[in-house]
Amino acid sequence: xxWFRYAKGQFGLSWKVFWRNRRSTFIGFxxxxxxxxxxxxxxxxxxxxxxxxxxxxAVGLLGLALVTSFVNLLGSVVARREELVLKRLRGTECPPSxxxxxxxxxxxxxxxxxxxxxxxxxxxxxxxxxPADPGLLLLTLLGGYLLFSVLAVALSGLxxxxxxxxxxxxxxxxLCMFGAGxxxxxxxxxxxxxxxxxxxxxxxxxxxxxxxxxxxxxxxESWVGGPLPELDLLHGWASAxxxxxxxxxxxxxxxxxxxxxxxxxxxxx
Amino acid sequence: xxxxxxxxxAVEVVDLRRSxxxxxxxxxxxxxLARGELLALLGTNGAGKTTTLEVLEGYHPPTxxxxxxxxxxxxxxxxxxRRRTGTMxxxxxxxxxxxxxxxxxxxxxxTSGARPTAEVLARVALEPKAGTRVGQLSGGERxxxxxxxxxxxxxxxxxxxxxxxxxxxxxRRTTWRLVEELRAAGTAVVxxxxxxxxxxxxxxxxxxxxxxxxxAAGTVGEVLSGRGDLITLPLxxxxxxAALPELTGAAPSLADGRAVYRVPRSAPALAALHxxxxxxxxxxxxxxxxxxxxxxxxxxxxxxxRDHTAExxxxxxxxxxxxxxxxxxxxxxxxxxxxxxxx
Numbered sequence: 337x338x339w340f341r342y343a344k345g346q347f348g349l350s351w352k353v354f355w356r357n358r359r360s361t362f363i364g365f366x367x368x369x370x371x372x373x374x375x376x377x378x379x380x381x382x383x384x385x386x387x388x389x390x391x392x393x394a395v396g397l398l399g400l401a402l403v404t405s406f407v408n409l410l411g412s413v414v415a416r417r418e419e420l421v422l423k424r425l426r427g428t429e430c431p432p433s434x435x436x437x438x439x440x441x442x443x444x445x446x447x448x449x450x451x452x453x454x455x456x457x458x459x460x461x462x463x464x465x466x467p468a469d470p471g472l473l474l475l476t477l478l479g480g481y482l483l484f485s486v487l488a489v490a491l492s493g494l495x496x497x498x499x500x501x502x503x504x505x506x507x508x509x510x511l512c513m514f515g516a517g518x519x520x521x522x523x524x525x526x527x528x529x530x531x532x533x534x535x536x537x538x539x540x541x542x543x544x545x546x547x548x549x550x551x552x553x554x555x556x557e558s559w560v561g562g563p564l565p566e567l568d569l570l571h572g573w574a575s576a577x578x579x580x581x582x583x584x585x586x587x588x589x590x591x592x593x594x595x596x597x598x599x600x601x602x603x604x605x
Numbered sequence: 606x607x608x609x610x611x612x613x614x615a616v617e618v619v620d621l622r623r624s625x626x627x628x629x630x631x632x633x634x635x636x637x638l639a640r641g642e643l644l645a646l647l648g649t650n651g652a653g654k655t656t657t658l659e660v661l662e663g664y665h666p667p668t669x670x671x672x673x674x675x676x677x678x679x680x681x682x683x684x685x686x687r688r689r690t691g692t693m694x695x696x697x698x699x700x701x702x703x704x705x706x707x708x709x710x711x712x713x714x715x716t717s718g719a720r721p722t723a724e725v726l727a728r729v730a731l732e733p734k735a736g737t738r739v740g741q742l743s744g745g746e747r748x749x750x751x752x753x754x755x756x757x758x759x760x761x762x763x764x765x766x767x768x769x770x771x772x773x774x775x776x777r778r779t780t781w782r783l784v785e786e787l788r789a790a791g792t793a794v795v796x797x798x799x800x801x802x803x804x805x806x807x808x809x810x811x812x813x814x815x816x817x818x819x820x821a822a823g824t825v826g827e828v829l830s831g832r833g834d835l836i837t838l839p840l841x842x843x844x845x846x847a848a849l850p851e852l853t854g855a856a857p858s859l860a861d862g863r864a865v866y867r868v869p870r871s872a873p874a875l876a877a878l879h880x881x882x883x884x885x886x887x888x889x890x891x892x893x894x895x896x897x898x899x900x901x902x903x904x905x906x907x908x909x910x911r912d913h914t915a916e917x918x919x920x921x922x923x924x925x926x927x928x929x930x931x932x933x934x935x936x937x938x939x940x941x942x943x944x945x946x947x948x
Contacts, residue, residue, distance in 0.1 A: 337715070337717050341714075341715070342715045344714070345711070345714030345715030346715060348711060348714055349700070349711040349714070349715075352702075352703060352707060352711065353700045353702050353703065356702035356703065357702050416698070419698035419701075420694070420696055420697050420698035421697075421698035421699060421700065422698075423664075423694065423697060423698070424694060424697035424698050424699065424751075426664070427662060427664070427687070427692040427694060427697070428687060428692075428712070428715065428716065429684050429687040429688045429715070429716065429717060429758075430684070430715040431684050434715070
């Protein structure tokens with residue numbers, strides 16, 4: 337059996353468990369979609385930086401979906417470990433990398449579905465334009481997803497039990513939700529927070545997603561400022577490059593942490 | 606990569622040691638298992654059985670010594686070895702959200718040469734529960750699901766860690782029957798158990814582990830040979846132990862209020878006992894004669910162990926029998942420290 341078939345088997349298993357489990361369906365899928373209706377929809381007649389404000393927030397929420405997916409993944413990796421599911425899976429012929437590839441693959445597909453839902457609502461209802469650069473959008477989304485899912489695997493090793501998983505996940509969620517420019521531009525934060533804000537792992541992802549979707553130079557937008565400069569494809573990539581590099585750096589750090597901290601069995605005694 | 610050697614034994618363990626921090630769970634054991642053979646590892650909790658099994662299953666590398674399964678290192682060549690082995694952990698987890706059938710169906714997608722789901726469920730008598738969520742199963746049913754998944758690939762070598770703990774007698778017999786069927790088809794088995802009856806029923810060979818070492822090993826007959834027969838009787842009214850005679854040179858000892866003789870052959874000893882009883886005018890009510898069982902070997906080791914650790918009052922209990930029950934009840938918690946300290 338090839339590695340791909342093992343990973344596919346694990347994907348099928350995780351897929352079923354994801355939709356069967358209410359917690360993962362809610363946190364991992366529904367939450368960003370609900371926030372979109374509550375927070376983005378009322379802004380449909382406003383503009384920010386020359387783009388539809390509801391669409392601006394919807395794309396921010398697509399970034400936030402990576403973090404809710406992180407919260408769900410962290411909880412389920414810890415639960416799998418503590419309930420000895422990981423140990424049991426490791427006792428099968430399935431390579432360990434395929435076990436995680438399957439589980440991470442499910443999250444990736446769910447994020448793509450969320451992108452279709454959030455994007456569909458933004459374009460169809462809010463009146464946002466179609467993505468200016470779908471390739472850059474997908475790459476940023478994928479890079480961001482990898483970063484947050486590997487970070488979840490890494491932090492699972494530092495989380496002692498399923499009960500304490502929210503204590504680890506919630507700070508990441510709250511910081512990213514309010515500090516990374518999801519609902520409102522970073523410029524709306526007090527000046528001394530701009531530096532820490534741009535260091536958050538979600539900040540470059542959100543900025544990259546907006547650049548790809550709206551084809552403008554984001555970063556300096558504010559509720560009172562004028563339209564942002566428009567970018568052609570090449571300049572879009574140039575504008576997104578620092579963000580992508582920052583995502584790559586975060587991903588490398590998360591990968592190193594997960595190598596160091598990942599555990600397959602509960603710690604006892 | 607080492608080529609798969611078709612002639613290598615199913616399992617070969619040479620001077621295996623395995624430590625967790627300062628605690629040495631296994632302190633130098635060697636054994637091998639031919640294809641199609643069944644070895645039972647016996648021992649009190651904390652004796653090192655599970656640690657030994659988890660090294661064989663490839664969960665941990667040996668601290669020193671060597672372990673080969675079909676000639677391969679199970680830790681480094683894990684996936685290749687596991688294609689040919691089946692593992693039932695002492696405690697393994699499943700997804701509570703899935704039904705029994707869905708669990709087996711999913712497992713089949715990443716198992717080479719998997720048997721059909723219905724057939725596997727029939728083998729462990731779980732078909733009536735096929736549509737039940739795993740979270741709703743009883744402990745015994747969950748053990749049988751674990752067994753079903755362990756034999757899904759028709760393994761050449763099966764590891765069973767306390768396969769019948771928590772099962773009712775009927776389910777236990779179902780499990781035994783399955784193990785015997787697999788053996789008849791050539792599967793080698795290493796199992797650990799607390800049930801000496803189980804070892805006596807199933808095993809070609811037993812190894813009794815005690816504090817990380819193999820204290821006795823061989824066929825059941827070999828381990829029992831020279832241990833003779835046991836004659837036990839309640840103390841006759843008004844007769845203390847000291848008043849009872851020696852029988853063919855064996856003096857009685859006291860256990861649970863009964864006099865116990867261990868004699869090389871029962872017939873001459875019984876003749877002597879009857880002659881004594883007739884002369885004294887005593888009825889020998891409740892007399893029992895049986896050959897030594899693994900339980901006696903086991904209890905002797907436990908008693909030996911207790912004598913050596915008598916200063917550790919927490920382990921001391923009244924009788925041999927009381928001792929085994931004591932470790933059965935509390936041993937899980939006690940053992941979780943050293944054996945569960947694994948990573």
